[in-house]
Amino acid sequence: MKRLKKIFLTIFLSIPILIEFLGCANPLPPSGGPRDTTAPKIKKFYPISGQTNYKENYVEIEFDKYMDKNSVQQNTTIIPALKTDFDWSGKELKIKFLDKTEENTTYSITLGSEIQDWKGNKPDEAFSIIFSTGDVIDSGKITGKLISANPVGASIFLYKLPNDTFEIKSFDITKEKPNYNIQIGSSGLFEIKALKNGYYRLIAVRDIFKNGIYDDGEDEFCAYTDDIYIKQDSIVNVKIKLGPVIDNLGPMLYDVIPLSNKLIEANFSEPLDSNFLFPISILLRKSEEKDNDTAIKPTSIIFSPESRYKLLIFVSENFDTSKSYRLECKSDKDISLRDTIGNIIRDTANSIVFKPVAKELKLFPTLITPPLKDSSQNVPPDKEFYFVFNIPLKRQYYDKSFSLTNLAENSAEKINISFKTDNIIIIKPEKKLSGDSWYVLSFQSDSVFSIENEKFTDSTYKYHFKTADLRNYSGISGSLKTNVVCSGDFYIIVKNQLTKTYIQTKINNKMEWKFDDLPPGEYEFEVFCDEDNDSKYSYGVAKEFKFSERFFLPKDKVTLKPRWKIENYQLEILDK
Missing domain, CATH: 2.60.40.1120 (Carboxypeptidase-like, regulatory domain)
Structure with missing residues (x-):
């Protein structure tokens, strides 16, 4: 009997704790039925948007669905900023102000487009409540549309510019948080209300770190075409395109791997520009020496077949395996290695010391990437054809090695032959090819030699293709x-x-x-x-x-x- 009483007492005392725990958790809607894919909506809110002389220390919002509490809290913006507490009761939310609101100030509370219900559905656009603690609602407004293939989750940052012209010139958006931060929904539309008179600067960003500030080199970005002047009751409509991440940093050299006594692999932090693979951009010398005259000269630089992050560097003489060497990428704007944007390699990460190996490696030229598959169709009549080889080739005339023939007319097309890099040959017809016609591109390899004078395996490669029918x-x-x-x-x-x-x-x-x-x-x-x-x-x-x-x-x-x-x-x- 005493044991039963003890069990009953334990259960009875646990009920308040259980109720409190359940109240803190996200309430779940009833299960069953078809999957809900509709966007959540706001049924009621208090105060009404545009309320003046508002003296309460909270706002109330009721949703038509059970919401993911974390997503709502993380994507709610209050301007000017206030410390808050989020108090939930089912589908109803009370946002309590822990700071005292300022007098004669217009406030904007925005629930961004990234909030979601328990099924993961997001609203079509952001929602705002605007109220003033004084007699006047600042009524300037900016409306607009963000042009992007995927506008959801991007933001519009709006900065109130200082009145002083000098201060405007020194204003740095990479160091300042915006006065207004509006998240964008699937429509791309946005509206910023209750703006005071003055000049504003508007940018679009995809705030990757959700830190409310533009991070250069990390966030997608676009500045509007001009600063915007706002006056009471004015409405300015804008369109802005979200651009890519602005890359202002050059690549870094982070590893050197010896592959043989005359070949090393250099690894970089990002893909490099093939137009700047110059042997003179690389300096190789014994690590204890500073005399460039004794340096080993690279004979060729090409991309590794594995990645454009990696370079294969071929040298003219064997490394001394008893010594360590330093590979240094020169910092010269005319010849330096650079990324595909054009940023030159960083001078703080452009050299590495490595220990060479005695391994001998004899490489023969082979074709690793053909210009197209045999019997390809719908080939553009103005196409250029790229032959990619495994190692650097001698840069000599290859007029007899390549030919392009119109099969219907049995006539040879005039072609131009050039090198993209030491291991990539480009074949370009002198004039646009005929549409809806069969051609054969031939490569006779017996006259192709590597820079080490190794001969290509004697063979003939033929690639038949049909051009697109331009009449259609x-x-x-x-x-x-x-x-x-x-x-x-x-x-x-x-x-x-x-x-x-x-x-x-x-x-x-x-x-x-x-x-x-x-x-x-x-x-x-x-x-x-x-x-x-x-x-x-x-x-x-x-x-x-x-x-x-x-x-x-x-x-x-x-x-x-x-x-x-x-x-x-x-x-x-x-x-x-």
């Missing part, structure tokens, strides 16, 4: 009508809505443009002003701040039919 292709040409003043050239882009591919061309001085040989399909247009004259759209710069270039999205959509060209199409963009 289409095209469009026309002119641009605009009142936009551009200090550079206008460029026009056509985007295929099915394949998501695009082609770009420059609009000439007569404001005329033309696209030939486009696959049939539906196309949209984009026009941008190339103000820095680099032939590509510029997203701006965060450090040493620069605005992005202006771009325009005409509403025009055209359908190009097979074997049908559209001419004299007038595209119009206006600077409103």
Whole structure:
């Protein structure tokens, strides 16, 4: 009997603890039925947005679903910032202010587009409550759209600029947190309300670390085209394109692996630019020596077949295996190794000491990547053909080694032969090939030698291919009508809505443009002003701040039919 009483007492005393535990946990909706994929919505909230003279120390929000509490708390922004406590009761949330609100101040509380319910569903756009502790709601507004293939989770950062011109010039967005941080939903649309009079700077970022500040070299980025002036009751509409991560850091050399007594492998932190693989950019000398005259000279540098992060460095003489050597990448803007963006190798991570090996390695040239598969079809008539070999070749004339023949006419096509790197040969026809025609590209290897004078295995490689039928292709040409003043050239882009591919061309001085040989399909247009004259759209710069270039999205959509060209199409963009 006493034992039963003890068990009963233990269960009775555990009930309050169990209730408290369950209350703290995320409440789960009833199970069963089809999977819920609908976006969560807000049913009620307090105060109403636009409330003035608000004196309470909380806001209340009721959802139509059970929410993931952590996602709501992590994606709620209060501006100006206040310390808060999140108090849940089922689907209802009370956000309590632990700090005292300031007098005559407009506050904005935003639940970002990354909040989610217990099924992982996210809202279509962010939600905001705006109230003022004084008589006036600051009523300036910025509305807009973020253009991105995946806008969800990106953010709009808005900074209130100082009034002093000098302070604006020294303003650094990489060191300042924004006054407003708005998360973007699937629609890309955003709205920033209750803005005070003054100038603002707007950027788009994908805040990878969720730290509320732009991290240079880590976050995707774009600056708006200009600073924005806001006054009471004004509404400014903007469009901004989210750009890629801005890479300002050069590659680093982090390992050297001896492969033989005349070959080493150098590993880098990122892919390198094949246009700057110069033997003179590498210095190899005994680690205790400083005289460059005694250095071993590389004869060739090529990419490893494994990766563009790795270089194979061939030298003219054997390493002294009793000594250690230092590999140093020269820091010279004209010849230095660099990444694919153009950043030169860092001078703080450009050298490594290594111990060579006595191993002898005799390498014979072989073809490791052919230009295309035999019997390929739908080959572009203007294609260039790349032959990739395992080791560096002698740079000599190979006119008799390569040929291109039109099989229907049994006629030879004139070709240009060049080297991309010491192990990559490019074959380019002098003129565009005929459409819907069979060709054979031949490679006779008996006259190909490595830099060590090793001969290629005597063989003939043949690659038959059929070019695409351009008669089924289409095209469009026309002119641009605009009142936009551009200090550079206008460029026009056509985007295929099915394949998501695009082609770009420059609009000439007569404001005329033309696209030939486009696959049939539906196309949209984009026009941008190339103000820095680099032939590509510029997203701006965060450090040493620069605005992005202006771009325009005409509403025009055209359908190009097979074997049908559209001419004299007038595209119009206006600077409103």
